[in-house]
Amino acid sequence: MSTAAEAMADAAARLRAAGIASPARDARILLAHAARIDAMRVTLIAPEDLAPEIAERFEHLVALRAVHVPVSHLVGEREFYGRRFKVSREVLDPRPETETLVEAALAEPFTRVLDLGTGSGCILVTLLAERPDATGIGVDLSESACLQASANAVLHEVAGRTDIRRSDWFSDVPERFDLIVANPPYISRSEMRDLAPGVRRHEPEMALSDGGDGLGAYRRIVPGLADHLVPGGRALFEIGPTQGKAVSGLLAGAGFDVRILPDLDGRARVICARMG
Numbered sequence: 001m002s003t004a005a006e007a008m009a010d011a012a013a014r015l016r017a018a019g020i021a022s023p024a025r026d027a028r029i030l031l032a033h034a035a036r037i038d039a040m041r042v043t044l045i046a047p048e049d050l051a052p053e054i055a056e057r058f059e060h061l062v063a064l065r066a067v068h069v070p071v072s073h074l075v076g077e078r079e080f081y082g083r084r085f086k087v088s089r090e091v092l093d094p095r096p097e098t099e100t101l102v103e104a105a106l107a108e109p110f111t112r113v114l115d116l117g118t119g120s121g122c123i124l125v126t127l128l129a130e131r132p133d134a135t136g137i138g139v140d141l142s143e144s145a146c147l148q149a150s151a152n153a154v155l156h157e158v159a160g161r162t163d164i165r166r167s168d169w170f171s172d173v174p175e176r177f178d179l180i181v182a183n184p185p186y187i188s189r190s191e192m193r194d195l196a197p198g199v200r201r202h203e204p205e206m207a208l209s210d211g212g213d214g215l216g217a218y219r220r221i222v223p224g225l226a227d228h229l230v231p232g233g234r235a236l237f238e239i240g241p242t243q244g245k246a247v248s249g250l251l252a253g254a255g256f257d258v259r260i261l262p263d264l265d266g267r268a269r270v271i272c273a274r275m276g
């Protein structure tokens with residue numbers, strides 16, 4: 001038997017030894033989940049020994065985390081732009097770098113938005129929650145992702161303004177938009193080998209990589225933009241840190257004015273293209 005503080009310290013040490021990057025934070029979130037309380041309230045667990053059923057649940061969660069199962073899959077949710085999104089192993093975990101794309105999109109004028117490769121729906125749902133006058137369509141090739149995005153639209157009360165469809169990029173989207181956003185799979189086949197084990201083993205490959213040089217999705221999406229934007233409409237893409245030149249080239253070649261927007265660390269992670 002041990003107290004909450006002892007159990008957390010022990011778990012953090014085991015997670016550190018297993019190569020987990022944020023062991024103390026993860027131990028805290030998992031203990032909160034095992035105790036069915038909010039992570040901010042973990043310190044409120046009474047200082048006496050943990051109840052056996054909480055200790056058992058915690059032990060199980062820590063064992064899974066130690067083999068690099070993502071925390072979000074263990075607790076079933078992940079925070080993105082101040083909201084909690086339901087996630088599963090069928091969709092990409094929303095990433096902090098994608099908040100840069102959301103921030104850039106919110107600086108643009110739009111009332112009708114298309115999110116290509118919507119995954120958990122984190123981008124589309126956030127944009128609609130932040131812009132109560134907007135409506136949007138989210139598409140994904142994965143049926144499971146479509147279900148997850150729909151559930152998150154309901155959770156954040158934007159379902160009435162959201163249309164989620166299964167589509168191969170633009171294949172089932174005849175409409176035009178004033179904003180198109182996409183965080184497509186942009187990791188190349190060779191970069192996949194260097195990914196952290198938790199990402200490589202537990203996140204859907206279709207959400208991460210095109211199986212080629214990482215630019216395949218942009219090559220397919222860019223030629224469809226002009227037919228899906230209104231005059232003056234914008235497209236915003238998340239890109240890999242080394243892809244700025246290549247993706248700008250594709251967009252400029254299709255007749256767009258292009259700006260590269262740096263993230264908080266000054267790295268090029270978002271491209272904004274404007275139709276003339």
Ligand SMILES: C[S@@+](CC[C@H](N)C(=O)[O-])C[C@H]1O[C@@H](n2cnc3c(N)ncnc32)[C@H](O)[C@@H]1O
Pocket residue numbers: 091092093094095098116117118119120121122123139140141142145167168169183184185186206207208
């Ligand atoms: C990098 S994930 C982005 C998910 C989510 N938008 C986010 O930012 O967290 C890319 C998404 O594109 C979807 N996808 C891959 N190929 C696709 C295709 N041909 N057509 C539509 N969606 C596709 C994947 O299923 C995945 O959900």
